Amino acid sequence: MSATGFRALAGIVSAGAILGVAEIVAAPISAHSAPLVAVGDVVVKNTPLEFERWAIERFGTADKLMLFITMIAVSVIVAAVAGIVERRRRPWGSGLFVVFGIASALAALDNSNARWTYALPALIAVPIGIALLRWQLRALDGWADEARTTDRRIFLGVALGVGVGAAILGIAGRVWGAFARDVSDNRAAVRLPTPPTPVTPAPAGADLKVPGLASYITDNSEFYLIDTALVKPQVSTDDWSLRIHGLVDQEITLSWADLSARKPVEKYITLCCVSNPVGGSLIGNAKWLGYPLKDLLEEAGVQPGADMVLSTSEDGWTAGSPLEVLLDGRDAMLAIGMNGEPLPIQNGFPARLVVPGLYGYVSATKWVRSLEVTRFDRAEAYWTKVGWSARGPIKTACRIDTPTKSSRKPSGLVAVAGVAWAQHRGISAVEVQVDDGPWQKARLADDVSIDTWRQWVFEWDAQPGNHTLRARATDGTGEVQTAEERDVVPDGASGWPACRVAID
Ligand SMILES: Nc1nc2c(c(=O)[nH]1)N[C@H]1C(S)=C(S)[C@@H](COP(=O)(O)O)O[C@H]1N2
Ligand SMILES: [Mo]
Numbered sequence: 001m002s003a004t005g006f007r008a009l010a011g012i013v014s015a016g017a018i019l020g021v022a023e024i025v026a027a028p029i030s031a032h033s034a035p036l037v038a039v040g041d042v043v044v045k046n047t048p049l050e051f052e053r054w055a056i057e058r059f060g061t062a063d064k065l066m067l068f069i070t071m072i073a074v075s076v077i078v079a080a081v082a083g084i085v086e087r088r089r090r091p092w093g094s095g096l097f098v099v100f101g102i103a104s105a106l107a108a109l110d111n112s113n114a115r116w117t118y119a120l121p122a123l124i125a126v127p128i129g130i131a132l133l134r135w136q137l138r139a140l141d142g143w144a145d146e147a148r149t150t151d152r153r154i155f156l157g158v159a160l161g162v163g164v165g166a167a168i169l170g171i172a173g174r175v176w177g178a179f180a181r182d183v184s185d186n187r188a189a190v191r192l193p194t195p196p197t198p199v200t201p202a203p204a205g206a207d208l209k210v211p212g213l214a215s216y217i218t219d220n221s222e223f224y225l226i227d228t229a230l231v232k233p234q235v236s237t238d239d240w241s242l243r244i245h246g247l248v249d250q251e252i253t254l255s256w257a258d259l260s261a262r263k264p265v266e267k268y269i270t271l272c273c274v275s276n277p278v279g280g281s282l283i284g285n286a287k288w289l290g291y292p293l294k295d296l297l298e299e300a301g302v303q304p305g306a307d308m309v310l311s312t313s314e315d316g317w318t319a320g321s322p323l324e325v326l327l328d329g330r331d332a333m334l335a336i337g338m339n340g341e342p343l344p345i346q347n348g349f350p351a352r353l354v355v356p357g358l359y360g361y362v363s364a365t366k367w368v369r370s371l372e373v374t375r376f377d378r379a380e381a382y383w384t385k386v387g388w389s390a391r392g393p394i395k396t397a398c399r400i401d402t403p404t405k406s407s408r409k410p411s412g413l414v415a416v417a418g419v420a421w422a423q424h425r426g427i428s429a430v431e432v433q434v435d436d437g438p439w440q441k442a443r444l445a446d447d448v449s450i451d452t453w454r455q456w457v458f459e460w461d462a463q464p465g466n467h468t469l470r471a472r473a474t475d476g477t478g479e480v481q482t483a484e485e486r487d488v489v490p491d492g493a494s495g496w497p498a499c500r501v502a503i504d
């Protein structure tokens with residue numbers, strides 16, 4: 001290896017030590033104080049809409065993993081450069097580390113929950129990394145011009161050792177932090193209240209049981225997951241509270257214990273993401289247990305002039321929901337239970353919002369901590385700031401679950417089946433079109449509520465050849481799902497789902 005190679009290696013080893021030490025220091029402070037997470041948080045928050053969409057399309061929910069991999073790759077390159085340009089008199093490499101340290105300390109302090117200690121991981125780790133870099137380069141400079149093999153071997157050994165040590169330290173820090181903060185035990189101890197009027201169980205006829213068709217109720221383990229959290233917030237019921245403030249007569253703060261004095265409700269509600277493309281899977285249906293938002297807002301006393309509730313999560317994410325939707329009597333709730341269990345941590349434990357008829361980005365705040373009664377002309381929520389629509393009513397839509405795209409089937413009867421949804425308007429019909437033929441009525445599953453999706457099936461007498469199937473839904477107001485193809489930005493995809501099949 002050349003002298004430059006050794007210098008680059010020294011830089012990388014030093015950067016590895018910085019990241020490793022920082023993770024350990026971060027463990028008792030906050031996962032968000034570690035440089036990789038802190039910088040990642042800032043990147044996530046400032047990602048332009050177009051790039052965000054590209055990343056979700058390419059990587060789906062692996063977008064966060066891709067972000068970490070990219071950050072580590074960039075760190076390696078910058079660290080190699082730092083090693084190469086470091087000089088005893090002109091410590092450019094150390095300078096790069098200092099810049100990195102200040103940037104990641106500032107990134108950590110940018111967190112909505114930051115205390116001054118959030119700066120510590122970067123501030124403690126960077127000087128250690130710089131000392132390590134300078135020590136290594138002194139050792140390298142000390143070599144004679146000709147190769148001194150033993151020295152090089154020793155250097156490589158030490159570098160390898162420090163590198164591996166840093167990685168172990170970093171992983172240990174992450175694991176320690178995750179263990180220390182984990183609220184699984186707290187969640188397991190939660191006893192959910194029994195609602196005065198439990199929801200009528202969905203009738204057997206709500207599930208058509210067609211192979212390949214999504215079941216009426218989505219298992220918690222299969223429920224889609226969308227959020228900006230690089231590390232899922234861990235909020236115990238002891239630490240949780242909800243502050244209701246802003247344009248209210250009397251600000252109130254509810255603790256977990258305060259909730260038990262109130263009347264819970266239980267409802268089936270289908271939740272859906274605005275980023276769900278036509279035919280996509282970012283939608284699920286669950287039985288939610290919670291407290292009507294209307295009751296809570298009325299307890300605080302909403303003042304005239306307000307038209308929005310800005311909800312904020314533990315991790316500083318925000319959603320802006322139209323006030324009238326929360327007060328019009330629909331089952332908008334502060335949910336604490338999902339399919340008979342406390343909310344899974346990743347779905348917002350201990351409490352989140354669920355509002356029938358609105359996309360998640362304008363309503364479904366997980367790990368919710370504050371409701372501010374305000375106005376659309378005063379407040380802007382997380383996704384609206386980067387170009388998504390301020391209001392997000394759910395569009396009438398449907399999906400073909402089976403047959404799957406580009407499948408082959410023998411001729412004869414083929415069950416074409418899927419789900420259709422138009423939350424809070426309900427579904428009154430689904431039609432299927434084969435090639436350019438007439439639209440034919442599909443059979444609908446039993447109706448459960450206008451707030452959930454509805455299964456449908458169409459018995460198709462399939463003839464040999466290549467065919468295109470299309471589907472369209474009609475909502476409870478008689479409005480037919482639009483054929484106009486639109487992308488998910490700014491307020492949800494539209495267009496009829498289609499599926500090509502080959503019949504033998
Ligand atoms: N705290 C927080 N809550 C959030 C989000 C988020 O990024 N952070 N994403 C929202 C979006 S865009 C959707 S679609 C739903 C998804 O809820 P789920 O992950 O439980 O399916 O959560 C909403 N609540
Ligand atoms: Mo979403």
